Amino acid sequence: MSSQQEDLTTTREIILETALKLFSKKGYLGTTTREIAKKAGTAEVTIFRHFTSKEKLFEEVINKHSFLPALQGLLPEVAEMPYTEALTVIAKRFLDTLTIRKDIIKIMHSEIQRYPEKIHKIYHAFIDEIFKTLASYFTTMQKKGILRELHSEVAARAFLGMIFSYFDAEEFLIRKKYRIDNSDTIIKEFVDIFASGTIKQ
Amino acid sequence: MSSQQEDLTTTREIILETALKLFSKKGYLGTTTREIAKKAGTAEVTIFRHFTSKEKLFEEVINKHSFLPALQGLLPEVAEMPYTEALTVIAKRFLDTLTIRKDIIKIMHSEIQRYPEKIHKIYHAFIDEIFKTLASYFTTMQKKGILRELHSEVAARAFLGMIFSYFDAEEFLIRKKYRIDNSDTIIKEFVDIFASGTIKQ
DNA sequence: TATGAATGTAAGTGCTTGCTTACATATCTG
DNA sequence: CAGATATGTAAGCAAGCACTTACATTCATA
Numbered sequence: 001m002s003s004q005q006e007d008l009t010t011t012r013e014i015i016l017e018t019a020l021k022l023f024s025k026k027g028y029l030g031t032t033t034r035e036i037a038k039k040a041g042t043a044e045v046t047i048f049r050h051f052t053s054k055e056k057l058f059e060e061v062i063n064k065h066s067f068l069p070a071l072q073g074l075l076p077e078v079a080e081m082p083y084t085e086a087l088t089v090i091a092k093r094f095l096d097t098l099t100i101r102k103d104i105i106k107i108m109h110s111e112i113q114r115y116p117e118k119i120h121k122i123y124h125a126f127i128d129e130i131f132k133t134l135a136s137y138f139t140t141m142q143k144k145g146i147l148r149e150l151h152s153e154v155a156a157r158a159f160l161g162m163i164f165s166y167f168d169a170e171e172f173l174i175r176k177k178y179r180i181d182n183s184d185t186i187i188k189e190f191v192d193i194f195a196s197g198t199i200k201q
Numbered sequence: 202m203s204s205q206q207e208d209l210t211t212t213r214e215i216i217l218e219t220a221l222k223l224f225s226k227k228g229y230l231g232t233t234t235r236e237i238a239k240k241a242g243t244a245e246v247t248i249f250r251h252f253t254s255k256e257k258l259f260e261e262v263i264n265k266h267s268f269l270p271a272l273q274g275l276l277p278e279v280a281e282m283p284y285t286e287a288l289t290v291i292a293k294r295f296l297d298t299l300t301i302r303k304d305i306i307k308i309m310h311s312e313i314q315r316y317p318e319k320i321h322k323i324y325h326a327f328i329d330e331i332f333k334t335l336a337s338y339f340t341t342m343q344k345k346g347i348l349r350e351l352h353s354e355v356a357a358r359a360f361l362g363m364i365f366s367y368f369d370a371e372e373f374l375i376r377k378k379y380r381i382d383n384s385d386t387i388i389k390e391f392v393d394i395f396a397s398g399t400i401k402q
Numbered sequence: 403t404a405t406g407a408a409t410g411t412a413a414g415t416g417c418t419t420g421c422t423t424a425c426a427t428a429t430c431t432g
Numbered sequence: 433c434a435g436a437t438a439t440g441t442a443a444g445c446a447a448g449c450a451c452t453t454a455c456a457t458t459c460a461t462a
Contacts, residue, residue, distance in 0.1 A: 011439080026314060029230035033420065043440050048421060110311040113373065114231060127374070153381055154390040161366030162359045169358075172313065173324055180354055189355040197398025212409080234450065244410050249451065256450095 012050050015040050020061050024103035028058055028111055059118070065104040066122040070097045071133045078137070083146055083199065087191045090134065091163055095183060098167045106172065131156045138198075148200045155198060162190050213251050216241050221262050225304040229259055229312050259312075263319060266305040268327040271298040272334040279338070284347055284400065288392045291335065292364055296384065299368045307373065332357050339399075349401045356399060363391050 018040040022031040033054055037044040051057035074093055078086035098105060108123045131153060138152035166186060170179070180186070219241040223232040234255050238245040252258035275294055279287040299306060313320045332354060339353035367387060371380070381387070 027228065027230065027311070029228065030314075032418085034418095044420095045422085045441090046439060049439085052421095054420065111228070113226070114228060123374070127370070150394070151382075151390055154387055155394060157367060157370075157381075157387075158363045158391050158394055161364075162362040165362030165365045166358060169328075172310075173321070173328075180358075181352075186355055186358070189352055190359050193351070193356060193359055193395065193398035195398070197394035197396070233448085235448095245450095246411090246452085247409060250409080254450075 011040075011042055011046060015042065015047055015050060015057070016061055016064055019057055020065065020103050020107075023058065023061060024106045028107075028114070033057075058115075062104070062107070062119055062122060065101065066126070067097075067101060067104075070094070070126070071130055075133060075137055079140070083141065084191060084195045086137075087159070087195055088187065090137075091159075091187045091191055094130075094160060094163055095167055095187065098164070099171070102171055109168075130160060134160060146200060147198050150198060159190075159194050162194070163187075166190075212241075212243055212247060216243065216248055216251060216258070217262055217265055220258055221266065221304050221308070224259065224262060224312075225307045229308075229315060234258075260316075260319075263305070263308070263316070263323070266302065267323050268302065268305075270330055271295065271327070272331050276334060276338055280341070284342065285392060285396045287338075288360070288396055289388060291338075292360075292388045292392060295331065295361060295364055296368055296388070299365065300372070303368075303372050331361060335361065347401060348399050351399060360391075360395050363395070364388075367391070 015036065019031070019036050022036055022039065025031075033047055034044050036057075037047055040047075047057065051060060071090065071094065074090060078089050081089065108119070112120060112123055134156035135153040138147060138150075138155050141147040142149065142152065166183075170183075216237065220232070220237050223237055223240065226232075234248055235245050237258075238248055241248075248255075248258065252261060272291065272294060275291065279290055282290065309320050309324060313324075335357040336353040339348060339351075339356055342348040343350065343353065367384075371384070
C-alpha cells in the first residue's frame with residue numbers, strides 16, 4: 001500500500017503534486033492559488049507563469065494522473081490461476097490501485113459533474129476499461145466451463161462494486177476506529193461469496 | 202422510483218428545496234445565494250431573513266434531510282419469504298431509498314470535508330441501521346440453516362456495496378444511453394450471484 | 403380601517419480571489 | 433563577463449461574493 005512516488009525535482013512538478021493534494025482535500029473551488037503557492041513553497045505568480053490559469057492547472061493535474069492500465073496487464077498473469085486465487089489477486093490489485101490513486105479518484109468522484117466534458121471522458125474511459133477487462137476474464141472462464149452462465153459485464157460490476165464501496169467507505173467515510181476487520185479478511189470473504197456465487201455447479 | 206414529495210407551500214420550504222438541488226448539482230461553494238434566490242423566485246434578502254447566512258441555510262438543508270430509517274420494518278415482512286425473493290425485495294427497497302435521496306447523498310459525499318462531524322454522524326446513523334438490519338437478517342437465516350457460515354456484517358457490506366456502486370454509477374456517472382440493462386435485470390443478477398454465494402451447500 | 407408580518411427593490415460595503423504588472427535577484431551557460 | 437532563464441517581492445486591479453441597510457409594497461386579520 002505504498003503511496004505514489006513522483007519526481008519532485010522541478011518547481012512545476014511540486015506545484016502539480018501540491019495542487020493534486022489540495023484539490024482532492026478541499027475541492028477545486030475550495031482551493032486558492034495563494035494556498036497552493038504557499039504549500040508548494042513558491043510565489044503565486046510562478047503558478048501562473050507555468051500554467052496560465054487555475055483552470056488549466058487543474059486540467060494538467062487531471063491529465064497527469066489519469067491512468068488506464070490498471071487491470072489490463074493482470075489478465076495474462078492470472079489466467080492460469082485457480083479461480084478463487086485469481087479473484088483475490090484482482091481484488092487486491094484493484095484495491096491497491098484505488099488506494100494509491102485516491103487523490104485523483106476523490107477529485108473525479110466528487111467533482112466530475114461540475115467539470116468539462118474532457119474530464120468526464122477520462123473517468124469514463126477508466127471505468128469502462130476496468131469493467132470490460134474483468135468481463136472478458138469472466139467470459140473466458142465461462143468458455144472453460146468453470147463459470148456458470150451469467151451476464152459477464154454485470155458480474156464484473158458486482159465484483160468491482162463491492163470493492164469500490166468498501167474502498168469508498170474506508171477512505172472517505174468511516175472513521176478508522178469503527179473498522180470491522182483488516183482488508184485482507186474482508187477481501188477473502190468477498191471473494192468467497194462471489195466465487196461460489198458464480199462458479200459452475 | 203418516485204421522487205420525494207415536499208410541501209412547497211411556504212417561501213421557506215421553497216428556498217430549502219431549491220438550495221438542496223443547487224448544492225447537490227454545483228456544490229456548496231459553486232452555488233451563490235443570488236442563484237438560489239433567482240431559482241426559488243424570491244429576493245436574495247429573503248434568504249438571509251430566513252436563514253441568517255449561507256452556512257446556516259446549508260445546515261438546515263442537511264438537517265431537514267437527515268435520513269430516516271430505510272430498511273426498518275422490512276425484516277418481519279421479508280422473514281418468511283424464500284431467500285432469493287427476500288434479497289430482491291431488500292435490494293429494491295435499498296435502491297429506491299438511495300434514488301429518492303440522491304440529492305442529499307450527493308451533497309454529503311462531496312461536502313464531507315466541510316462538515317466532517319455532522320455528516321459523519323448522519324452517514325453513520327443511516328448506514329449503521331441498514332448494515333445491522335441486513336446483518337441480523339443474515340444471522341437469522343444462518344440459524345435456520347439456510348445460509349452457510351460467514352461473517353454476516355461483511356456479507357451485508359458486500360451485498361449493499363454492489364447495489365450502492367451500481368446506484369452511484371447510474372446516477373452520477375454513466376450517461377443513460379450507455380446503460381447495459383434496466384435495474385430489475387441487474388438486481389436479479391446481483392441477487393443470483395449473492396444468493397448462490399451465501400446459501401448452504 | 404389600521405397594524406404588523408412577510409416580502410420586494412435597490413444600493414452598497416467589505417472581503418476574497420484569480421490574475422497582472424513592474425522590478426529585483428539568482429543561477430546557469432556561452 | 434554578458435545574457436538568458438527561472439524565480440521572488442510587492443502592489444494592485446476588476447469581478448464576484450455574502451451580507452447589510454433603508455425604504456416600499458402587499459396582505460391577512462384584529
